[in-house]
Amino acid sequence: MQTLGGLGLFILGMKMMTEGLQATAGQTIRQILEAISSNKFMGCATGAGVTAIIQSSSATTVMLIGFVSASIMSFEQAVGVIIGANVGTTITGQMIAFKLTKAALPAIALGVGLKYFSKKRSYRHIGDIILGFGLLFYGMTVMKHGLAPIKSDPQFIDFFTKFSTENIGGILLCVSMGAMLTVAVQSSSATVGLTMTLAASGLLTYPTALALVLGENIGTTVTAQLSTLGSHNTDAHRTANAHTIFNVVGVGIILLIFPWFVDIVEILTLKLGAGAVTHTVDGEYVNVARYIANGHTLFNVINAMVFLIFLPKLVQLTILISPKPDKRQERYRLPAFDSGFIDSPIGALARVKGEIINNIEFLHMNLKKISTCLMIRDDDILGEREAVEDHLDNYQKVIIKYLTTIYQGEVNEPEAKEISEMMRITNNIERLGDSMENVSKILERIYDNDFDFSEKAKQDLIAISNQVDKFLGLVVKEMHEKTQGFYQKALANEDLIDQMREDMRYQHIERLRQGECVVDTGVFFIALVSNYEKMGDYCFNIATGVNRII
Numbered sequence: 001m002q003t004l005g006g007l008g009l010f011i012l013g014m015k016m017m018t019e020g021l022q023a024t025a026g027q028t029i030r031q032i033l034e035a036i037s038s039n040k041f042m043g044c045a046t047g048a049g050v051t052a053i054i055q056s057s058s059a060t061t062v063m064l065i066g067f068v069s070a071s072i073m074s075f076e077q078a079v080g081v082i083i084g085a086n087v088g089t090t091i092t093g094q095m096i097a098f099k100l101t102k103a104a105l106p107a108i109a110l111g112v113g114l115k116y117f118s119k120k121r122s123y124r125h126i127g128d129i130i131l132g133f134g135l136l137f138y139g140m141t142v143m144k145h146g147l148a149p150i151k152s153d154p155q156f157i158d159f160f161t162k163f164s165t166e167n168i169g170g171i172l173l174c175v176s177m178g179a180m181l182t183v184a185v186q187s188s189s190a191t192v193g194l195t196m197t198l199a200a201s202g203l204l205t206y207p208t209a210l211a212l213v214l215g216e217n218i219g220t221t222v223t224a225q226l227s228t229l230g231s232h233n234t235d236a237h238r239t240a241n242a243h244t245i246f247n248v249v250g251v252g253i254i255l256l257i258f259p260w261f262v263d264i265v266e267i268l269t270l271k272l273g274a275g276a277v278t279h280t281v282d283g284e285y286v287n288v289a290r291y292i293a294n295g296h297t298l299f300n301v302i303n304a305m306v307f308l309i310f311l312p313k314l315v316q317l318t319i320l321i322s323p324k325p326d327k328r329q330e331r332y333r334l335p336a337f338d339s340g341f342i343d344s345p346i347g348a349l350a351r352v353k354g355e356i357i358n359n360i361e362f363l364h365m366n367l368k369k370i371s372t373c374l375m376i377r378d379d380d381i382l383g384e385r386e387a388v389e390d391h392l393d394n395y396q397k398v399i400i401k402y403l404t405t406i407y408q409g410e411v412n413e414p415e416a417k418e419i420s421e422m423m424r425i426t427n428n429i430e431r432l433g434d435s436m437e438n439v440s441k442i443l444e445r446i447y448d449n450d451f452d453f454s455e456k457a458k459q460d461l462i463a464i465s466n467q468v469d470k471f472l473g474l475v476v477k478e479m480h481e482k483t484q485g486f487y488q489k490a491l492a493n494e495d496l497i498d499q500m501r502e503d504m505r506y507q508h509i510e511r512l513r514q515g516e517c518v519v520d521t522g523v524f525f526i527a528l529v530s531n532y533e534k535m536g537d538y539c540f541n542i543a544t545g546v547n548r549i550i
Contacts, residue, residue, distance in 0.1 A: 192216055
């Protein structure tokens with residue numbers, strides 16, 4: 001129980017430290033990832049750096065899946081970053097091998113003071129990092145003390161001696177156990193830490209521990225796979241699959257040369273100045289953690305080098321085994337968010353952004369269709385308005401609910417502002433849909449009563465509908481890729497649509513005075529112009545939110 005409690009403290013510390021690091025450096029990390037070029041080496045270096053900062057390859061991969069879902073990053077760019085992320089995650093093992101246990105309790109004391117007694121949110125996040133660091137190493141100490149009485153117990157010795165690497169069956173068993181343990185714990189860093197502790201206590205041999213670590217590299221890919229559940233984005237699934245292929249194939253390559261790999265790690269570690277792996281002090285294998293950490297790092301570095309050379313092949317293989325895009329996808333599909341992103345606000349918000357883009361593109365497509373009915377009646381288009389409106393309403397509810405869930409977690413100030421702006425954008429998309437529904441209802445009444453507009457009125461309606469279409473298209477384009485001078489263009493479009501409404505009202509009154517237009521038709525004309533002008537207002541509200549967060 002003491003060992004399990006120590007593992008629990010370790011996992012809690014790892015999670016707290018990762019969340020604190022993400023909250024502190026989140027916006028910088030996002031800017032770095034969004035600016036990644038197509039250069040695979042730069043992508044790999046970025047992935048290693050980002051993961052070293054946040055101490056979690058799973059968190060980095062989940063962020064990447066969110067960015068790919070939102071079209072912020074291409075699938076090919078994400079693969080290069082994933083390769084680097086696996087190298088960056090080995091920093092945790094290296095840190096554990098330095099045996100910083102004496103700093104654990106001071107770090108806990110300082111971390112608690114900052115986390116619970118600071119008024120500034122930024123200090124509280126720093127407190128999370130320090131407290132997490134302290135709990136991580138204190139958990140290691142508790143695990144070691146828990147293992148001390150049982151490492152001489154015959155039953156435990158008999159159990160652990162089953163994990164032998166003397167034959168291929170034993171190696172595969174160790175790899176499988178490492179993978180399953182990581183799937184259960186959902187943290188490769190935690191299972192690597194546990195493996196180091198068991199090895200330092202003499203319950204695992206160095207080769208056995210190394211085989212378990214290889215399996216733990218496979219198990220960590222499950223987190224990324226879980227984050228794609230419910231997603232209909234093909235590239236998001238491909239990104240998670242690339243992470244899995246990279247680790248599984250990499251482990252397979254090392255298993256083919258496993259005895260030699262063990263010797264290479266031992267030789268390199270000895271040359272770096274570490275003592276022999278068999279050296280013990282008070283029954284503890286003092287250097288084995290350094291060997292395991294170096295083996296973990298060497299495996300991922302070799303894996304990265306191999307896959308960077310054959311990156312196009314990895315991309316092709318991933319595309320081959322991943323689900324193909326469903327071109328018959330249900331038109332009124334709602335987003336299916338899951339809890340896999342909640343621990344990564346950056347990835348979660350990127351996922352929401354992708355769904356907001358899908359929603360506004362759906363709206364834009366239907367607005368174009370409704371506007372064609374200004375000149376020619378199309379009962380199929382007009383008859384869809386309730387289904388379209390219900391879809392937009394439901395989409396709004398799903399997104400707002402998910403954004404609220406994210407907000408209830410640990411988010412920093414920029415992320416809180418982004419959530420607020422995303423809610424504003426989502427609400428204005430729904431309002432724009434309401435005005436679109438009003439246009440559809442008015443047009444149906446016009447056609448049912450055989451009303452007809454004058455040529456000038458028809459030209460005015462086409463002009464203002466085209467301007468709204470152009471404005472919404474500008475917003476959609478900006479959501480995909482930031483452009484210079486967007487806000488000024490949005491402001492100009494808003495002013496132009498407002499002026500068009502005023503001019504059209506004045507000209508309509510003139511036509512009434514001259515007898516060119518009848519009152520009944522004129523009422524509908526003014527209603528249509530007013531609804532299009534409201535659409536312009538909603539477009540501007542969306543543009544304002546987009547300008548603040550994109």
